[in-house]
Amino acid sequence: MRPRSALLLPLLLLVALFAGGPACALVDGFLLRNTAALVCGPAPAPGHVEHPYRPGARLAVVWIGHATALVQIGDKVILTDPVFTRTIGELGARLVAPGIEADRLPPVDAVLISHMHLDHLSIGSLEMIEPVTRALFVPAGGLVYIPNFDFPSFELATWQSWEHDGLRITSVPVQHSGYRYGIDAEWMTRTFTGYIIEYRGITVYFGGDTAYARAFFAETARRFPSIDLALLPIGPINPREIMKKSHIDPAEALATFADLRARWMVPIHYNTFVNSFDRPGEALSTLRAAMAARGLDGSRVIILGQGEQRVLLGTDGARSP
Numbered sequence: 001m002r003p004r005s006a007l008l009l010p011l012l013l014l015v016a017l018f019a020g021g022p023a024c025a026l027v028d029g030f031l032l033r034n035t036a037a038l039v040c041g042p043a044p045a046p047g048h049v050e051h052p053y054r055p056g057a058r059l060a061v062v063w064i065g066h067a068t069a070l071v072q073i074g075d076k077v078i079l080t081d082p083v084f085t086r087t088i089g090e091l092g093a094r095l096v097a098p099g100i101e102a103d104r105l106p107p108v109d110a111v112l113i114s115h116m117h118l119d120h121l122s123i124g125s126l127e128m129i130e131p132v133t134r135a136l137f138v139p140a141g142g143l144v145y146i147p148n149f150d151f152p153s154f155e156l157a158t159w160q161s162w163e164h165d166g167l168r169i170t171s172v173p174v175q176h177s178g179y180r181y182g183i184d185a186e187w188m189t190r191t192f193t194g195y196i197i198e199y200r201g202i203t204v205y206f207g208g209d210t211a212y213a214r215a216f217f218a219e220t221a222r223r224f225p226s227i228d229l230a231l232l233p234i235g236p237i238n239p240r241e242i243m244k245k246s247h248i249d250p251a252e253a254l255a256t257f258a259d260l261r262a263r264w265m266v267p268i269h270y271n272t273f274v275n276s277f278d279r280p281g282e283a284l285s286t287l288r289a290a291m292a293a294r295g296l297d298g299s300r301v302i303i304l305g306q307g308e309q310r311v312l313l314g315t316d317g318a319r320s321p
Helices: 004-019 030-040 123-132 214-223 250-260 282-294
Strands: 059-065 068-073 076-080 110-112 136-139 153-156 161-164 167-172 194-199 202-206 229-233 264-268 308-313
Touching: 059 229, 059 264, 068 194, 068 202, 068 229, 076 194, 110 167, 110 194, 136 167, 153 161, 153 167, 167 214, 214 250, 229 250, 250 264, 250 282, 264 282
Parallel strands: 076 110, 110 136, 136 153, 202 229, 229 264
Antiparallel strands: 059 068, 059 308, 068 076, 161 167, 167 194, 194 202
């Protein structure tokens, strides 16, 4: 007997093709949701930033989607794990469109790549943003997968720093995996990292993907004792026995936030691609429950929709609403 999903797939494809977006919203299940998204295309982002650069902002952030965030610290702009393509690896469909179009980006002083996985290192996206990129950073060994672009590219080993014009980027340890295609897993064993960004007294942590590794986070906090903002993944969650080896769940993200002793946290890496068996909305609902258990509210854990921008510090150092 054919599996139920296999019997439904042709019908769902026909419905999606002829009915469009509303039919896609009814589709559940890992493969079916991804297939429907491939056919129907991504939903619009909840927010959409046309002019992301905010003159006078000391610290501002836009969650573009997945692990892609645009961070502004004064006159410097940093972009994390840029993915603007409709798919990853041609098969992973985007559920929600990017919150900023690639051609609306301001000049980007530093593009940070946390690891080599297809949903974090998107060569097609780097081609899109090549005209505005001033420098690219990858973990040690990562340049093997970076084509010759017009901008300079740098590898950073753990605790190694790069500095230019007051902007300082440091590679910090996380627990993940760094291969790209699977067949390279035997030699791409350390090609993953987190980053600390420092500029004019502001410090931002970007975790990329990581399992819960308290010793790493505590050491990062010891070396960087005044982290203002932590960008932390909250998914994928399920199946937990598999995911916990390389991904923090929402409760572990809050534990990481505490370990880092950061002032604010923005959750990332959820609700953008179908990359796990998480139910729609599960990551956020689980995060809110974990926040309540820890007595945290939206003043410290700032939940953004894709395309939503928040100015955390204005020119006077006060938090903006």
